[in-house]
Amino acid sequence: TSNTYLSKRIYHYLYPPNVPREVQLLRKENIAVPACYLLVGLLQGLSGPFTNVYPLDLNASEAQQTTISSLKSLPSTFKLAFGFLSDNVPLAGYRRKSYMLLGWAIASLSMIILLTFSDLSVEAIALNNEQTMNEDGSSGRYSLRHLQSSTSEFGEQTNIVGAPPSIPFLSFTLLIFGSGFWFADVMGDSLVAEKAKLEPESSRGHLQSTCYACRFFGLMIAAPLSTVIYSKYGPQSVVMLMAGLPSLILPLIYNLKEKKDVDVASTREQCGEIWNTVCSRAVWQPMGFVYLYNVLQVGNAAWKQFLKTVLNFTSNQLNSLLIAAYVLLWLGIMAYKKFFITWSWRSVYISTTLLNGIFSALQILLIKGITFGLSPFLFALGDDAFADFIGGIQFLPTTIMMVHLCPAGSEGASYAMFTTMSNSAYSLASAFSTLLLGIWDVSKDAMERGDLTGMINLTALTTLIQVSGVLFVGLLPRTKEDLSNLHSDPMSGSKIGGFIFLFVTFASVLYSLVVGVLNIVAPGWSGESR
Numbered sequence: 001t002s003n004t005y006l007s008k009r010i011y012h013y014l015y016p017p018n019v020p021r022e023v024q025l026l027r028k029e030n031i032a033v034p035a036c037y038l039l040v041g042l043l044q045g046l047s048g049p050f051t052n053v054y055p056l057d058l059n060a061s062e063a064q065q066t067t068i069s070s071l072k073s074l075p076s077t078f079k080l081a082f083g084f085l086s087d088n089v090p091l092a093g094y095r096r097k098s099y100m101l102l103g104w105a106i107a108s109l110s111m112i113i114l115l116t117f118s119d120l121s122v123e124a125i126a127l128n129n130e131q132t133m134n135e136d137g138s139s140g141r142y143s144l145r146h147l148q149s150s151t152s153e154f155g156e157q158t159n160i161v162g163a164p165p166s167i168p169f170l171s172f173t174l175l176i177f178g179s180g181f182w183f184a185d186v187m188g189d190s191l192v193a194e195k196a197k198l199e200p201e202s203s204r205g206h207l208q209s210t211c212y213a214c215r216f217f218g219l220m221i222a223a224p225l226s227t228v229i230y231s232k233y234g235p236q237s238v239v240m241l242m243a244g245l246p247s248l249i250l251p252l253i254y255n256l257k258e259k260k261d262v263d264v265a266s267t268r269e270q271c272g273e274i275w276n277t278v279c280s281r282a283v284w285q286p287m288g289f290v291y292l293y294n295v296l297q298v299g300n301a302a303w304k305q306f307l308k309t310v311l312n313f314t315s316n317q318l319n320s321l322l323i324a325a326y327v328l329l330w331l332g333i334m335a336y337k338k339f340f341i342t343w344s345w346r347s348v349y350i351s352t353t354l355l356n357g358i359f360s361a362l363q364i365l366l367i368k369g370i371t372f373g374l375s376p377f378l379f380a381l382g383d384d385a386f387a388d389f390i391g392g393i394q395f396l397p398t399t400i401m402m403v404h405l406c407p408a409g410s411e412g413a414s415y416a417m418f419t420t421m422s423n424s425a426y427s428l429a430s431a432f433s434t435l436l437l438g439i440w441d442v443s444k445d446a447m448e449r450g451d452l453t454g455m456i457n458l459t460a461l462t463t464l465i466q467v468s469g470v471l472f473v474g475l476l477p478r479t480k481e482d483l484s485n486l487h488s489d490p491m492s493g494s495k496i497g498g499f500i501f502l503f504v505t506f507a508s509v510l511y512s513l514v515v516g517v518l519n520i521v522a523p524g525w526s527g528e529s530r
Contacts, residue, residue, distance in 0.1 A: 020198050022257075023207055029257035033195070035249050036100065036188035037211040041218025042245055043107070043181060045326075047072070049226040050238045051174065055167070057125045057235075064167050071171045074516040075178040077509055080420055082186040083412030088267050093260040095412070096194075100187035101253045104246040106180030111243035114173040119162030120236035127164075177242070184246075186416055191258075193411035196403045204480055205400045209337035212396060216330040224323045265409050273407045274414055279498030282477075282487035283405050287421060287501060289475035290398050293349070294425030296469040300462045301433040302442040306367070306455055309447045311376045324381055325388040332392015344478040345397045350470055352390045357467035359386050363459050367452050398422065404483060417505055424508030436461065 015024045025034045051072055055065050082099075091098035114120070165173070188211075196207050229237050265273070277283055307313040307321075340348055362379075365371070371379040402418040439461075440454030447455070477483040 016203070019200060019203055023195050023198050025207070025210060028255050030195075032097075032100070032249065032252040032256040033188060033191050034211050034214045035252050036184060036191075037215040038218045039104070039245060039249055040181070040185050040188065041215040041220075042222045043218075043242060045219045045222025046226045046238055046242050046245075047177075048223060049230055050235060050242075053230060054235045055170070058164055058167065058170070060167055068167070068171050068174060070516045071175040072178045074175065074513075075182045076423075077512045077516060079182055079186050079416040080413060080505075080509065082183050083190060083414070083416035084270075085412075086187060086190060087270060087410050087412045088264060090261070090264060094258050095262070095264070096187045096191050097253055097256045097258045100184050100191075100256075101250060103180045103182075103184030103187060104249055104253070107177050107184065108180075108243050108246035110173045110176035110180065111239050113176075114165060114170070115236070115239055115243060118165035118169065120164065120234070120239055122234040122236075124162055124164040125234070180246075186412060189415050189419070190412035193403045193406045193415045196400075197408075205341050205396065206337065208400055208403060209333065209341065209396050212399065213330065213333045213337060216326070216333050216392070220323075220326040220330045223326055224319075227319060270410045270413070274410055274417075275498060276493075277405065277407045277410075277414060278501045279493045279495055280487055281494060281497065282483055284494065284497035284501040285475050285486070286401055286477055286483065287405075287418060289472050290422050291425045291504065292472045292475075293469040294422060295428050295432075296465055297426065298429050298433045298436065298462050298465045300363070300455075300459050301430075301437055302455060302458060303363070305442075305444055306447060306452075307380065309444055310367075310452070311380070313377065313380075317377055321381060321384050324385045328385040328389040329392040329395075332389040332394075333396060334392075335389070336393045336396045340393060341396075345401070345476050346473050346478050348393065348397055349473050349476065352394050353467060353470040353473075356387055356390045357463055359390075360459070360463040360466060363463075364456055367455050367459065400480070401477075401483060404480060405487070420509060421501070421505045424505075424512065427508070427512060433462070 014026050021027065022030065024030060051068060055068050060068070086095050086099050091102070118124075192208055192211055196204075199205075199207055226238055229241070304318070307318065336348075366376060366379050399419075402415060402422075405418065406414040436458060440457050441451065442454040442458055446452075477486060
């Protein structure tokens, strides 16, 4: 019957018959994997606006804001250690699920502690601002005079208002939250790296594209939701969500199917396997491309200032650009999954890089006021959004490549190592973009004077640098088959290549660690106000 046919189609859509059961993500024993990615996106979206705005409401200095941001992201520096630990030391007989459960439990507990031992209500912020105003004459965004609900008609306070968290206590809880968050994230990546090897050739890459689509969908939904909830209900509601959401995944992790008490190679053997892997040309050559390409994605660090000072964009318009970026990033992931997954990796990078160069160059037209009848906001929205759409398309080929480079048994450490190298290149590109600000005058004063020559020159330079990454595309294998052939070639090894790869990886980790620690122990070292 038609109903039977329809139900069969739905069943096959949910559980594709052409892939092994271990790769069918919506089954009870596997659904914790995409749920973990979705939760990562949701918590990134919820915590971003919270950590950006709440310290300001507590009158934190620029240096303290930098410290809070650094503490939250510092645990990501230890992703390699988290992966290595799970590869070598099973917990309760499991290498992944026990650590994933522990990570999310820690993340949830840290937010429960923040809720329990401090008052996150709007009234507490207002009281803190009133006290600050009495001390130094300044006033925060909230004021007791504007919170009529906090007082009765007789002028007596109807609710006991506690103290908001101190900056050190807030920083500590966010550090613990970040530790649990990144620990669980590494376990999700490790499980995907293991399961992706079971995919048949005809569907290679679909597992990762589905998981990352879940992640960026969560980010796309949660970021604007967090902004609305914070504005309407205050920080307490956001933190309650951050505390409650991780607990929802715990039953799914309990049902996650993973072999128990498997034989684990010795630490020395795993280190030897990782060394042999990074010495392979199939690793250091394409990862060299990834690093060089990412480090050349140098943005115009004065762009946001231009939007605010010259085009008079409001905070809501800037937030709209950010939300549109998240939406288009997710659409880029979906577009790759549906249309571009069969393209060669080189074709994807060449076409998207050239398109990105064209849209980056269009920023020059916006600076000159040439918008073809569109409002500056719509012109900027289309320009920035398309750039993020392209970024979403480019994201998956490298992650698919990384998974197929991981040696069996060391998926946690090796995948974390590959992603650390890739992400560190973006950090370096950000540092370069700041250095370029000194070449031409792109200061706020120059913009207010109407002198935009420096902005035009800087935009042209950064566009040229970004597009130059395509010159190294020859280092990238065309397809997964080319990567496998390169990996199986016994003559493709190079100890020099392996050493350079490890040196760049660990130097990048050390750089991130030093910057993070300096932001914590010496606030203001890079010039922020204390």
